[in-house]
Amino acid sequence: MPTFLIYPLYTGLLAILAILLVPRQEIRKLLIYGLFFGAIIDVFIILVVRFPAKYINYGPFGFMELPFFPPMSWVIYYIIYFYFLPSDSAFRFIYVLTASCYSVIFSNVLMNLGIFQWNLGRVYVPIALYTIWHIISTWGYLRFKRYGGTEEV
Numbered sequence: 001m002p003t004f005l006i007y008p009l010y011t012g013l014l015a016i017l018a019i020l021l022v023p024r025q026e027i028r029k030l031l032i033y034g035l036f037f038g039a040i041i042d043v044f045i046i047l048v049v050r051f052p053a054k055y056i057n058y059g060p061f062g063f064m065e066l067p068f069f070p071p072m073s074w075v076i077y078y079i080i081y082f083y084f085l086p087s088d089s090a091f092r093f094i095y096v097l098t099a100s101c102y103s104v105i106f107s108n109v110l111m112n113l114g115i116f117q118w119n120l121g122r123v124y125v126p127i128a129l130y131t132i133w134h135i136i137s138t139w140g141y142l143r144f145k146r147y148g149g150t151e152e153v
Contacts, residue, residue: 003114004059007069014076022083030079033144037137038074045129052129054109057115081134082141096134103130 018027046054046066058067058146081099087090104126118126 005057011069034075034078039071092153
């Protein structure tokens, strides 16, 4: 199997998982948060910040050094992430750290498969980047929910 097929395969599996775990009504509500905190931030990090990491070997599924499927995967990931976000602060802290560690481990698996590349190490920069990303996303999501009037936090 060509390595570039891992991108659509993972995105498809993640989409199936989201459909099975998250009610459709919640998917609709969380889509905008997934788009902003997942896809837009991913594209920003890859295209603007540039130095920490890059996607490689995406075959025909990309344009201007950006593959199409990873931003979609981040949208789906954040839909699932926000749906299962705990309401208790202590559990939320553990949840953010666990999700950040999962992201580091998964990105290193992708690196081993030859479709992702960390430019500044495989542990410290990724854990810092993903932890900051998850903290900002969680804070922003809770803030938008609270002050956007969608529902009580």
